[in-house]
Amino acid sequence: MILYSLSINGWEMMIALGFMFAASVRVSNELGRGSAKAAKFSILMTRLTSFTIGTLLVTWTGVAIGAGLQSIVAYVNLTAYYLVGIPVGAVLGFVFDMEVKGVWIGMLFGTFVQTVVLIIMTYKTNWDEQVIIARNRVNRWTVKDGSEPDHTT
Template sequence: MENAEIQIDALSICLNINGWEMMISLGFMAAASVRVANELGKGSAKAAKERLAYIFTDNKDVASAVGDLSPLLAVSILLNSVQPVLSGVAIGAGWQSIVAYVNLGCYYIIGIPVGIVLGNVFHLQVKGIWIGMLFGTLIQTIILLVISYKTDWEKQVTIARNRINKWSKVETDHETVVTSDN
């Protein structure tokens, strides 16, 4: 590998971040595997069907509805793992207003109306509302991804330096630093 140390260091950082994100789901995996194994060992096939909803409710109808919504939960987890990172990139680049407009547009102009139509007109109820909100999040993720991908990051460095120079002045003799707060 060229620059093997850099590549391995970068991979290590990415895998650490991925590991942090996975801790919760791996905890659920461990708990589910023990429960399913115990139920199968007892000969109870019906109880082996892991239903996470029963952690929160004893109501069979609610648990069934949670099972029906689980695919949307999976998509939500995926999108909500990517979208905040892209928002953070944009905010770090100083595009807070762009992120705000993208958020407002995607949720209030796209997500909520699509959710209302799917939930009420197409009678999908809460599933339709959630699908609409996920659609808004998907559009938001795509927009932020395109913005991040098409950004000239070298130009952003120049813009950031200009902002810093506008708000602070470093004396050439290194005696003092004067900022706009002084």
């Protein structure tokens, strides 16, 4: 399970690096063009986009993971980025000649899909059932009468 989590973490890191490189190219292009104002605007937009995405993902992904839905969240991440975001970005970037801007839009669309799915998951989760599941997990590992933890249930 640890290796699986590290693998997902690595993939998410690659997505963040992709955003970083896209922002770097955008700012470099504006500086190379001689437009300091456009470079500043690109930096501002990158910061606002990153902050917004980060806030949404931390809030909703964290809720789903805290509810014990890690494996489902991992599949949502993979689907949103690799089956939605990257193909949309490739089509916009290469087929419609939007270049880096198209790839960026595709990744943002993947993040949007992920956020919407996690919001729906959180809304539809039966939280009373999650309480029962959590209590059963805790009770399975509690020490009774000074003896060893009960691992039989």
